[in-house]
Amino acid sequence: MFCRFKIKDSRLKIIICCLLLTIYCLLFSCATTENLDLLRQETAQLRKESLTMKNELTILKEKTTGVAREDSFNVVRQSQAEIQSTLSNISRDIQVLNGRFDENKYFTEKALKDSAAEMDIIKVQITSLEGQIKNIKERLNALESHTEQQKEPPPQKQLTETEKKIEEPEYEAAYNAFKDKKYKEARKKFEVFIKKFPKDELADNAQFWIAETYYGEKDFEGAILAYETLLKKYPSSKKAPAALLKQGLSFIKMGDKKTGKVILEQLIERYPDSKEAGIAKKNIEDTKKKNGKKKK
DSSP: OHHHHHHHHHHHHHHHHHHHHHHHHHHHSOOOHHHHHHHHHHHHHHHHHHHHHHHHHHHHHHHHHHHHHHHHHHHHHHHHHHHHHHHHHHHHHHHHHHHHHHHHHHHHHHHHHHHHHHHHHHHHHHHHHHHHHHHHHHHHHHHHHHHTOOSSOOOOOOOOHHHHHHHHHHHHHHHHHHHTTOHHHHHHHHHHHHHHOTTSTTHHHHHHHHHHHHHHTTOHHHHHHHHHHHHHHOTTOTTHHHHHHHHHHHHHHTTOHHHHHHHHHHHHHHOTTSHHHHHHHHHHHHHHHHHHHHHO
16 A cells, blocks of 8 residues: 555656646747647646545545554554463462462461370370379389388387276277278277277287278278388288288289289298288289280
C-alpha cells in the first residue's frame, strides 16, 4: 500500500509540472481563443484529477492508519496472552509451593508433638527410676544395719514374781488373739505389752509376733519393717533367724526377688545350722530351678 501511495504522489508532481509548462508556453505564444478555452478545460481537468488524487490519498492514509492500529492491537493482544500464560504458570508454581509448605509444616508440627510426648514419657520414667533408686537405698541401709547388730543382749531388769504374774497373762492374751487370726487385736495387745514391759524377756517375742500379724494380713511392707525393728532392738533374739527368713520371703512375695535372695543368703551365713537356714536354701534352689525351666 505504501508503494502505491508513493507512485501516485510522483504522478501528481509530474502533472503539475506539465500544467505549469503549458501555461508558460501559452503566455509567450500567440494564443487564440480556442487555445484559451482548451487550456481552461485542461486546467479544470487537472484540478479535478488533483482533487481526486487528494481524496484517494486521504483514504489511503486512513486505511494505512487502520492497518497500523490493527497490527498494534495484535501485538498488544499477543503480549497480553503471553503475560496471562506466564501468570498462569506462576500461579501453578505458587500452588505447588504452598502444597509443599503445608506438607512440611504438618510433618514438622507432628515431629514436635511426638518429641514432646516422648519427653513426657522419659520424665515419667526418670521419676519412676528415682523412686526405685530411693527404695533400693533404703533397703541397702536396712541390710547394712544388720552387720552393725550387737552380739551381746542388753541388760535386762530382774522382775519380781508379782510383775511376772502380771506380764504373763497379758502376753498370753495377745498370743491367743494371734492364734485366732485376730491380727489387729493381737498386734495392739503386743504393742501395749512392749510399752509396759520393754525389758521383759518376752519383749522380743512380742515384737516378732507383731511382725507376724502384718505377714498374716499380707501387708508385707509392714511386716518387713516390723522384722527389722526386732533385728535392731533384739539382735541376739532367738527369733532373729525366723525374722530374717520371713523378711526375705516378704521381699520375694512383693516381687523383689533379688533383695529377698540377699537376705536369705545372710540368714544362711549367720545361722547355718538353724532350721530357717535349711528353708532358705531350699527356697533359693527352687527359685533357680524355676528360672532354669523358664530359660529353656
